[in-house]
Amino acid sequence: MNIGEAAKTSGVNAKLIRHYESIGIIPKANRSDAGYRVYSDADVNILSFVKRARGLGFSMKEIKKLVGLWRNKSRSSSDVKNLALTHVKDMEQKISELQSMVKTLNHLAKFCHGDNRPDCPIIDSLAKEKA
Amino acid sequence: MNIGEAAKTSGVNAKLIRHYESIGIIPKANRSDAGYRVYSDADVNILSFVKRARGLGFSMKEIKKLVGLWRNKSRSSSDVKNLALTHVKDMEQKISELQSMVKTLNHLAKFCHGDNRPDCPIIDSLAKEKA
DNA sequence: CTTACGCCTTCCAATAGTTGGAAGGTCAAG
DNA sequence: CTTGACCTTCCAACTATTGGAAGGCGTAAG
Known part of the structure; x- marks a missing residue:
């Protein structure tokens, strides 16, 4: 084909x-x-x-x-398993990084009015604090 | 400087x-x-x-x-908040995708002997099933 | 036969974000 | 005056995929 x-x-x-x-x-x-x-x-x-x-x-x-x-x-299944489990570890690492970011951002957003006023904890935090 | x-x-x-x-x-x-x-x-x-x-x-x-x-x-805090919350949604989406992959791979690895034999459910699944 | 259309070919460039190197100019110290 | 650390620009690589341009091929209809 x-x-x-x-x-x-x-x-x-x-x-x-x-x-x-x-x-x-x-x-x-x-x-x-x-x-x-x-x-x-x-x-x-x-x-x-x-x-x-x-x-x-x-x-x-x-x-x-x-x-x-x-x-x-003639491959051994352990080669594949190792590859897969290493990949799982990488993904779990990535997941926990993302979860940490989500947590931080949600926390910041919670204190943000979200109206027309310029005060914004998200921006303030990015500007001043150690994220 | x-x-x-x-x-x-x-x-x-x-x-x-x-x-x-x-x-x-x-x-x-x-x-x-x-x-x-x-x-x-x-x-x-x-x-x-x-x-x-x-x-x-x-x-x-x-x-x-x-x-x-x-x-x-003169920005409004809502602009920032929307940007942040959209970003949070994207990350949460990514997290659940990764979690799903981890779950699938862990499941497959559980049934893989990880020894010198060539039998390997991970490979078999990739070759034959709809992942 | 020839035109048209759809599929195929290769090559080149773009996306996101960063890192690396090469070739060269500048500045301060010895 | 030379050495070495800094600065400059440009060009390419990485990962994975997508897009386009320019051209060849295959088949059906006029």
């Missing part, structure tokens, strides 16, 4: 497929006589795999590793 | 200060005879303001607005 159909089937944009190929995330596609990329069902599976991994927040670097592990039948 | 000292005082990297100036986040600095940027205490305050707003996760676009509101004495 052509790249358009592969895109529709896998849910990965045609432009993105070319990009993934160019940075080596996925193997280079075979070409037709006219130079069109040709995809098999197996190729589409890789694309879907990448899409799902992105959906779980893995970086392209991590996904490159995951694709390698996926295609490597 | 020169850009180096302004950087040290405000906590914003000299390189970043020039960048902020170039994209219009902060006003253009005055120059010495030799062309060096010269900063006043007020300029440093703006830089610190920007740094704190970044620390709260505001985008540069939002910070541009915030700086404008800060310097505008």
